[in-house]
Amino acid sequence: MAMLEIAGFEKRFTIHHLNKVMPAIKDIHFSLETGEFIGIVGKSGSGKSTILKSIYRTYLPDHGKMMYDSSAFGVVDLAHITERQMLHLRKYEIGYVSQFLNVMPRTTCRQLVTNALLEMGSTEDVAGEEAEKALAHFEIDPKLWDSYPNTFSGGEKLRLNIAMATVKQPRLLLLDEPTASLDQQSKMKVREIIEKLKLNGTTLVGIFHDIEFMEGLCDKVYDMQTRKMAVGEKVGVGAES
């Protein structure tokens, strides 16, 4: 059984005040096994983010199946589980990282990462310790740990975002261009942590603009243009759509 299998997925947006239905994507089929990392490539507007947001239920899927092999409920269709089940999976199993930081205001950087662990049931001590490790790994300056992230630079926000999602060691991690505004060194940090998560068995779906980053990291690449999965070392080629 695959960890995640998307079949016949389709999403439209109805914009009432324009009296318009906008088809965003359709006919999406792909699947991935436990511990695999698949990259999604395609033109701007081709629907890459829409797929990830629909898996996470930030968007309501219209059609198709999204079968996920959860540890809490067994195999479930993410398109149809209850809101409470989805919240449970978000808390314990499925992580989502985008280039935007969307957090409780007036909560310190340290507290945000700590809370991510506390809500999973870690003790205060363990959570505090793991949070510091994660912040240090992503080279967030210790001077910033006890300040509010609204004043952080784009790159700092992003690294915090990734730290919050990865400390939880999710089973399935969705990455929507998490390296978009990072310098080369920070990108390498992200790469390192992705490799580590993979070793620990995390399954990943990622969207990345720069193909170089994916090189040697992805097991498969799904091309939005051809609707085909490329497998193996030469991933990244054929992504010039």
Place this chain on the structure above:
Amino acid sequence: MHEEPILKVRNLRKQFGSGCSHCANLDSNRLEKNYCTVCGTVYAVRDVSLDLYPGEILGIVGESGSGKSTLMQCLYFDTDVASGEAYIQTPALTGTNVFELSSQQKRSIRNHDYGMVYQNPVHGLKMNFSSVGNIAEKLIAAGNRNVGEMEATSKRLLGNVHIPLHRMKEEPRNFSGGMQQRVQIAKALSNNPPILFLDEVTTGLDLSVQANVLDLIKKIQRELGISMIVVSHDLAVIRMLADRTIVMLNGEIIEQGLTDQVLEDPQHAYTQQLVYSLL
């Protein structure tokens, strides 16, 4: 994971006025919003069903007049419902529609199982009692008798919501809006209720005070695991607090979902308008 809601509401209706032949059939679109232009009856809450789960914050958002406060007041037994059911998940009340209980039993639920923070602090506080006295009143209602203990509890609760020690004996009518709301929150929490209703707790407060009260609510949820219904016409408040959100319009639920989904992929025309006006 099979979980039971801690509060289950089914088909709740509340109207002001007795209706007429023009509006009695509620299926018809004969109302102007929630109002019958012939007899003047207001259908404030129409067929509302919802589930509140243990430890969650459920948001209710909707424009002015959509019935949010009326719904809270019905749940808190401040006013009688026209029809409907509500079930609380406690051993003593399993399977009992609490709207059908005697007023004494309802009072007991208010004293032991519910906390309420009103939109208008005048409804939640005795403005001419001291702040400590306000909390003691609720503690007495919940069965406390030890004066020293009650004073200590009151002070601890007021301290938790950052009311300075030297002002605790003051009457809340001297306080700012934000302080009054914080005293209300302390009072609502004094009986350790498993269920808390919060009606527009931050409305009318300036931004920094608002942030303060929101922090406090989040902290209460994290540390005490209390289930809350948070009502606001402000989507920003709902976004910060609620895991799941219900959207009301003209007394009805028109949409519900995970909060980020309601905000990023709103389905109903009214919700889209509400969300786009926020952006």
